[in-house]
Amino acid sequence: MTGEDAAGPRRVVPGRVRRRAVRAVVAAGLVVTAGLAAAATLGLGGTGSGGAAPSRTGPAATATVTRQTLIQSVTLLGEVGYGAAVPVASTASGTLTWLPEVGRVVRRGQALLRVDEQPVVLLYGPVPTYRSLAAGLKGADVRQLERNLADLGYPGFTVDDSFTSSTATAVKRWQEDLGLPETGEVEAHRVVFWSGPLRVAQRLARLGGSATGDVLSATGEVRVVSVSADSGEATWATVGVDVTVDLPGGQVSAGRVAAVGPPGAGSGGASGPSGASGGDQAATVEITISLPDQRALDRLERDVRLDAAPARVTHVLSRRADVLTVPVTALLALAEGGYGLEVVTDGGTRIVAVEIGLFADGRVEVSGDGLAEGMTVGVPGA
Numbered sequence: 248m249t250g251e252d253a254a255g256p257r258r259v260v261p262g263r264v265r266r267r268a269v270r271a272v273v274a275a276g277l278v279v280t281a282g283l284a285a286a287a288t289l290g291l292g293g294t295g296s297g298g299a300a301p302s303r304t305g306p307a308a309t310a311t312v313t314r315q316t317l318i319q320s321v322t323l324l325g326e327v328g329y330g331a332a333v334p335v336a337s338t339a340s341g342t343l344t345w346l347p348e349v350g351r352v353v354r355r356g357q358a359l360l361r362v363d364e365q366p367v368v369l370l371y372g373p374v375p376t377y378r379s380l381a382a383g384l385k386g387a388d389v390r391q392l393e394r395n396l397a398d399l400g401y402p403g404f405t406v407d408d409s410f411t412s413s414t415a416t417a418v419k420r421w422q423e424d425l426g427l428p429e430t431g432e433v434e435a436h437r438v439v440f441w442s443g444p445l446r447v448a449q450r451l452a453r454l455g456g457s458a459t460g461d462v463l464s465a466t467g468e469v470r471v472v473s474v475s476a477d478s479g480e481a482t483w484a485t486v487g488v489d490v491t492v493d494l495p496g497g498q499v500s501a502g503r504v505a506a507v508g509p510p511g512a513g514s515g516g517a518s519g520p521s522g523a524s525g526g527d528q529a530a531t532v533e534i535t536i537s538l539p540d541q542r543a544l545d546r547l548e549r550d551v552r553l554d555a556a557p558a559r560v561t562h563v564l565s566r567r568a569d570v571l572t573v574p575v576t577a578l579l580a581l582a583e584g585g586y587g588l589e590v591v592t593d594g595g596t597r598i599v600a601v602e603i604g605l606f607a608d609g610r611v612e613v614s615g616d617g618l619a620e621g622m623t624v625g626v627p628g629a
Contacts, residue, residue: 306625309591310574314620317572317607319565321483323534325474327494327544327556329466330535332448335359336461338376339367339436343458346450352468353445356399362436362458366425370395372440381432384410391440392433396421444468470544472502472536472558481507483562484534492536493559495551498543502560505537536560565605571618572610577626578603588613589625596625 337343337360345361353359358366372391378384380392385408393406396417404413415431422429427437445465452462472492476484484507492502509532538544544553579587579598587598604612 305591305596306589306627308626309623310577310626312588312613312618312620312622312624313572314569315572315610316566316568317570317605317610317612318563318567319605319607320561320563321480323474323476323480323560325472325534325536325558325560327470327472327553327558329446329448329468330471330473331533332464332466334451334461334464335439335441335445337362337367337436337439337458339458341458343452343454343456343462346452346454346463347447349447349449351447353447355395355444359439359445360458360462365427367436367458368425368438369445370438370440371398371443373442374440376435376438376440379432379435380410382410382412382415389414392438393417441465442467469541470538470553471505472538472560474534474536474560476532476534478530478532481532481534483564484532488562490536490560490562492538493561494544494547495553495556495558496547498547500538500540500543502536502538504534506535507532509533534560565607567605567612570604570612571614571620573613573624574626575606575609575611577624578611579627588615588618589627590618591623591625 339360339362341363343360343362344364345358347353347359353369355369355371357369359369360367370392372388372395374388374391377388380389387408389410390406390408392410393404393414396404396414397406399421401417401421403417404411418433419429419431422431444467446468447463448466449464450462451464452458452460474481484504486504486507488504490502490504492500494500547553573588577588578601579589581587581598581600585600586603587600589596590599599615599618601613601615601618604614606612
């Protein structure tokens with residue numbers, strides 16, 4: 248029997264509600280006090296191989312030894328959405344004249360906002376804009392810009408770290424299509440780099456106000472399940488762990504842990520926050536579950552609103568297939584140590600010593616000489 252086999256059963260542990268997400272976790276062990284107390288009261292012992300039955304009538308209740316698969320799992324409740332929203336900042340000076348609507352997805356090459364009626368364009372990449380780019384400059388930000396120009400259909404240069412005259416020619420063609428002055432130079436305030444397509448979560452600035460600062464918050468475009476949990480409840484959660492997700496409408500989806508971190512760290516662009524600290528948040532983790540079958544979610548949303556809908560996330564901690572099990576309350580504490588079962592037969596009862604394994608859903612894996620499927624055992628704790 249491994250340490251994992253002796254772990255506790257699946258049960259729900261109440262916790263604080265975070266974003267209407269109630270959490271439940273599996274305990275590390277299972278209390279068998281009721282059965283053990285009953286054994287002590289009855290003065291039951293055992294020889295380890297089946298001693299004489301105590302001089303009393305049969306047990307108050309009985310159960311059957313069954314053969315089944317025991318599954319120990321942890322369940323957390325969260326909600327469907329697009330992950331934690333991250334502020335998006337503009338460095339442009341001027342008047343904010345346009346912002347996309349909440350829920351709109353902005354892609355590479357599209358306007359993310361307009362300042363004095365001129366577009367600020369979304370491009371993809373991990374390096375935040377920190378300088379204007381022009382001929383003669385070199386660096387990772389130059390390569391990032393050139394990769395975007397090439398992907399947008401503006402060829403004629405080599406994608407590398409050098410901003411050449413050929414790069415400037417491509418920039419001029421791009422500026423012409425955007426309706427901007429054809430300077431061949433990319434001003435720092437004219438673009439915002441993000442990790443990919445951006446979905447507007449909230450407008451943070453008003454039209455007619457200053458365009459400098461956080462203008463909106465955004466997430467990725469892919470639906471995920473977000474779960475907030477106390478750190479002690481989520482020790483199992485690491486990136487890549489498989490889970491199952493119960494969605495509204497009875498649909499079950501495969502999922503996988505995509506990120507584990509402090510609140511607000513589950514989504515974002517190149518310049519998103521690194522996380523929160525202190526106080527209550529220090530003991531809280533945000534688990535982001537990816538849902539590979541996005542088409543199934545699209546179909547489901549025709550009938551069920553998924554935005555902020557509750558979802559139940561289950562991860563299997565341990566599985567024992569084809570094992571003998573009894574109710575936990577059937578276990579007896581033997582005088583010489585260990586555990587036993589009171590086996591009931593037509594001729595009376597006897598105590599059989601057993602080894603215990605996995606606990607799950609109120610039952611426990613047992614094994615021992617002479618123990619077989621279908622046997623009747625006493626349940627003093629019933």
